[in-house]
Amino acid sequence: xxxxxxxxxxxxxxxxxxxxxxxxxxxxxxxxxxxxxxxxxxxxxxxxxxxxxxxxxxxxxxxxxxxxxxxxxxxxxxxxxxxxxxxxxxxxxxxxxxxxxxxxxxxxxxxxxxxxxxxxxxxxxxxxxxxxxxxxxxxxxxxxxxxxxxxxxxxxxx
Amino acid sequence: xxxxxxxxxxxxxxxxxxxxxxxxxxxxxxxxxxxxxxxxxxxxxxxxxxxxxxxxxxxxxxxxxxxxxxxxxxxxxxxxxxxxxxxxxxxxxxxxxxxxxxxxxxxxxxxxxxxxxxxxxxxxxxxxxxxxxxxxxxxxxxxxxxxxxxxxxxxxxx
DNA sequence: CTGCATCCACAGGGATACTG
DNA sequence: CAGTATCCCTGTGGATGCAG
Numbered sequence: 001x002x003x004x005x006x007x008x009x010x011x012x013x014x015x016x017x018x019x020x021x022x023x024x025x026x027x028x029x030x031x032x033x034x035x036x037x038x039x040x041x042x043x044x045x046x047x048x049x050x051x052x053x054x055x056x057x058x059x060x061x062x063x064x065x066x067x068x069x070x071x072x073x074x075x076x077x078x079x080x081x082x083x084x085x086x087x088x089x090x091x092x093x094x095x096x097x098x099x100x101x102x103x104x105x106x107x108x109x110x111x112x113x114x115x116x117x118x119x120x121x122x123x124x125x126x127x128x129x130x131x132x133x134x135x136x137x138x139x140x141x142x143x144x145x146x147x148x149x150x151x152x153x154x155x156x157x158x
Numbered sequence: 159x160x161x162x163x164x165x166x167x168x169x170x171x172x173x174x175x176x177x178x179x180x181x182x183x184x185x186x187x188x189x190x191x192x193x194x195x196x197x198x199x200x201x202x203x204x205x206x207x208x209x210x211x212x213x214x215x216x217x218x219x220x221x222x223x224x225x226x227x228x229x230x231x232x233x234x235x236x237x238x239x240x241x242x243x244x245x246x247x248x249x250x251x252x253x254x255x256x257x258x259x260x261x262x263x264x265x266x267x268x269x270x271x272x273x274x275x276x277x278x279x280x281x282x283x284x285x286x287x288x289x290x291x292x293x294x295x296x297x298x299x300x301x302x303x304x305x306x307x308x309x310x311x312x313x314x315x316x
Numbered sequence: 317c318t319g320c321a322t323c324c325a326c327a328g329g330g331a332t333a334c335t336g
Numbered sequence: 337c338a339g340t341a342t343c344c345c346t347g348t349g350g351a352t353g354c355a356g
Contacts, residue, residue: 050208094298
């Protein structure tokens, strides 16, 4: 299996988030932080929500519990392998619960936990940002991309 | 160069974010959305903030403009190649500006743009969540990991 | 229906050497 | 100091086949 962060990385820190990192340059001798949290921890979250499917799955689990193939249809382009892996990772982090119903065709339902719901809130903020800045980013990207084809050769441009 | 999303993907959508996707199962014939936004777009953002370095760099650029090697020291484990690539990607998306000072040793400063600052805000919420749930996630992860070594062989366990 | 194991292709990302 | 190009390893994730 080749999931992300499979090894033990016990770097919990103080779990405090003051939120006032005003130019304190803590990197010079102290532990490099983002907003009072170690980047290792940030990395951990990013790896979880940035693995291409976790966020979408979390959003789909928002309203109500979902069955495996139900999620599979909802997520659209996801493969069985990835859905399983994503769900397992989310379950491992205590973000979703896995309920097995020993019926004949076998039924498994997934639902967000309390922690998962709090993450959903943050994730939706991210999605909201994406929606609000989609056009801006697209324009900037196009501009940059276009300009990158004119700047490269300042010599002989005239 | 092997940056992410180098190809043109003009799927901007309506850039609207109602936030009320109540069980409407839009996947059956309609465009799969997360909170009113297409997953393609979400993917785009996630690829940007989930690429292992972007978030940390954005946070470091939060307070004030930074020079190249200054950032390099602040981010800690980043390589020159990755810092350049990350900065370029951020610049491409209009999230950061690149100012060149043609001095003798040559000086380049990077700073967040307006869009970058709004993303910083969202990102910090994410970092905040990471800090607040670090311990909880770590515990859940340990529990799950430990339980995974006992469940696999229910047969012959008694 | 749900899930795991294997094979395989591609892209992200690290180390290093070179240029301006 | 700042940046680019090359080499190469690894993880991520897709396709498929098998099992409970």
